[in-house]
Every structure is written in C-alpha cells, then in structure tokens.
Amino acid sequence: MSSIPSPHFPSPSQFKFADDWPRHSLLATALLDATNTLGRWRRRPELLGWLSDGHLRAQDAPVLVPGCGSGRDLPLLAARGIAVTGIDYTPAAVALTRERLARAGLVAPLVQVEHADVLNWLPPAPVGAVIERTCLCALHPDHWLRYAQQLHAWLLPGGRLFAQFEQAPRAEAAEGWVAGPPYHCDINAMRALFSADRWAWPKPPYPRGAEGDHLTMVLTKLNE
Numbered sequence: 001m002s003s004i005p006s007p008h009f010p011s012p013s014q015f016k017f018a019d020d021w022p023r024h025s026l027l028a029t030a031l032l033d034a035t036n037t038l039g040r041w042r043r044r045p046e047l048l049g050w051l052s053d054g055h056l057r058a059q060d061a062p063v064l065v066p067g068c069g070s071g072r073d074l075p076l077l078a079a080r081g082i083a084v085t086g087i088d089y090t091p092a093a094v095a096l097t098r099e100r101l102a103r104a105g106l107v108a109p110l111v112q113v114e115h116a117d118v119l120n121w122l123p124p125a126p127v128g129a130v131i132e133r134t135c136l137c138a139l140h141p142d143h144w145l146r147y148a149q150q151l152h153a154w155l156l157p158g159g160r161l162f163a164q165f166e167q168a169p170r171a172e173a174a175e176g177w178v179a180g181p182p183y184h185c186d187i188n189a190m191r192a193l194f195s196a197d198r199w200a201w202p203k204p205p206y207p208r209g210a211e212g213d214h215l216t217m218v219l220t221k222l223n224e
C-alpha cells in the first residue's frame, strides 16, 4: 500500500459546510452500493460507449481512475483485459473495491487499487488514459489546480482525460458560499482549469451524459 500523506482538508472556516469527506465518503459508498442494487448507475453508459466505440482501448492501459470510490469502473475495464488502477484515500472504499474485485476473480497486475491521496500520488510511468468521474467535485476548489496539474502529469502527451464533470449548482454560491461536496464543476471553471494551452477540447456544447448530471467529454493532453 502506498504511504498516505495527510488529507488536504480546508479549514471549516473557509466555507459553509464541514468538509469531512471520509465520513461523507463512507455514507456515499453505502449509498452508491444501495443505488447499485437498483441498477440505475451500474450501467456506466458513457464508459461503455467509450469502450465500444474504440475511444478507450487496450493500448491506453494502464487506465487510471482517481477517486475510484466503490470501484465500479474497474471491473468494466479489467473484464475487457484493459489494465486499470483505481486510487482512493478512503480506507473503506479501497477495502470494498478490493473485495469486489477479488470476488470477481480480477487480480493484479490487471487491476490494482492504491490507497493514496490523488493530490500527491504519482503513477510509476505516465499513462494513456485517466477517467475523471466525480473525484474533482469531491475536492475543495482550493485543491482543484493541484489536482488538474496531477492529471496532466499522469498522462503521456496525447493521453486522454475521459471527463464527467459533476453538475451540482448551489443556490448558496450566488451568496458567496463555497458549498459542497459535491462542488459544482461549472464549465467555465473547467475551461480555466484544463486550459486550452495544455489540453485539446472538443467543441461545445458538451452532453450531460445519460444520468443527466455530468458534462461528459474527452480532453487530450497537448504536446509541450
């Protein structure tokens, strides 16, 4: 297991809601599990679409999934022979994901789960693809720039970021509160964070995805 530095929590005075993400995350993991049993989110239609239309290929492996949570993307890739590494700093999420993968007979080196902070972790070598699905919105915006730099550093030139940016606008934001998690991933903020001098963007508008709450797009890391 990777060593895990202290989580990057902003002080509660910086925003309205206590940012106790491990606690939120345990609850979120339980909720996600319950939702899984309903089947609505299990399908991962965008990921399956990227796999079936060849956007996401075995040559991109290993694929990284930061903030993998209960790890639902991992078996979809591993079952197709695409090596994948999930990263999460919540012990319960890591344990649950590892247990699920073991039960499915999916093992290292095809699939791995790192217990680590995405703000500090580095892969052994740059990779061809990263799936960003609701890790960014779990981070306080004070850490967004660092996270975006990490995603950039993890990818090879020409590597792709398969992004699903959570849409969770908050009324309090208009009153000046920095509210979350989840923190709303406004498209203007995304354009500034993943700036056009470092990333190739498809043309807008960006679809909201089948669940209706994630702006979905593939960004490509530019050669520098």
Ligand SMILES: C[S@@+](CC[C@H](N)C(=O)[O-])C[C@H]1O[C@@H](n2cnc3c(N)ncnc32)[C@H](O)[C@@H]1O
Pocket: 008, 021, 025, 028, 032, 066, 067, 068, 069, 070, 071, 072, 087, 088, 089, 090, 093, 116, 117, 118, 119, 133, 134, 135, 138, 139
């Ligand atoms: C909303 S969940 C998303 C789970 C998964 N990507 C999915 O789509 O089902 C966000 C996850 O990010 C993880 N996370 C938040 N901040 C993190 C950090 N700094 N390092 C590693 N994981 C983090 C949380 O533990 C949580 O499991």
